[in-house]
Amino acid sequence: MSIETAEKPKIPRTDRGRRTQRKLLDAAAKEFGERGFHEASISSITRRAGVALGSFYTYFDSKDAIFRALVVDMSEAVKTAARDAIGTETAPLAVERAALEGFLRFAAEHKEIYRIIDEAEFVDPASYRNHYETIAERIADRLSQGRAAGAMRSGLGEVEAWALMGMNVFLGLRYAIWARDGDPDAAEIASAANALLARGVGK
Template sequence: MTGAQGQDAAGSDDAMAAKAPRTARGRKTLRALLDAAALEFGERGFHDASISAITRRAGVALGSFYTYFDSKDAVFRALVTDLSAQVRDHVAPAIQAADDGIAAERAGLAQFIGFVRRHKEIYRIIDEAEFVDAESFRRHYASTAERIEARLTAAAARGEVRGDVSDVHAWAIMGMNVFLGLRYGVWDEDRGVDDVADSAASLLRDGLAPRGREGGDGGR
């Protein structure tokens, strides 16, 4: 499901690290290439996309592409890493400002859907990654689930959610978020972001209520 680590978006990929720009101009060019690649892959898909089209969209010379990437596959891998980091960095402030664990998940979902509405191409790119670069695809979802699990574990330690939360709960929440983002971010915007996030938070609050409180006030 870019902003690369909140900065220019080189990602953690080894090949990218070797070609990381050292100047402000270089970082600006790299950012332009990644943004152009997102549009190109999002509109045309991996197989129909071309390096020349990416550089035209970015407004840079074809040769500049090879300063940062060895191939179309390389820019695609970097883009998946970049998009994942961009989502992470976009939702982080709202999550950190939330009052409790459930509020944090609600805030994260609301920010995610808002991001998707502005970057609908993310779903096509991430979905194609399963077939173009399976490791990037798996890493995108695994790292997202790990962050959710860490938040749930911290919330459990504070007594805000049930104490037996695990990776299963994290993957279930992520799966819900992915499909809510698809339905209300990509396919249609017929519901407000807050309405969707509130409904999901209610479901989580009841389902993750600390033991002994289920069936009562739902942990509210």
């Protein structure tokens, strides 16, 4: 059931081609997010995108291929959302706070991301693992920078990066995907998580 082929995504040569490919990816996010991989269909994706069915194959070889491209695209979107939220912030703890707040806002606006990434565990395990390994490496780099800047202690590495990623993913699950009336807002959640990161739970 997992995606076996490893062909590279097709790169459109024109702006118009890039726009059509973008439309197909956005439509695929809705389609896979609402219906799941197995129920999703290429014809429904092209219909949502307002693109002729035959054009689909100019951009993607198969449903598997667009799903795999979508996981990569969403990984990129998460990275961009965090980077935009970080902006010109340079203080290491403030960077983590901004990255989490940006992620929480992104996830609230793109709730389908959890279902799609989580379904990748079954449909495309290599992309699923790559998604998290890539984010963990990025966080580990930021922790190194935090140490270099004198704002974080030494000895922080892969364990702490995975711990921090897990915090962020589960805060998104609870407060973006399973949001409830009366919940704290993204800034408050990021602030509480940042206090945990800055000084732990100790007195």
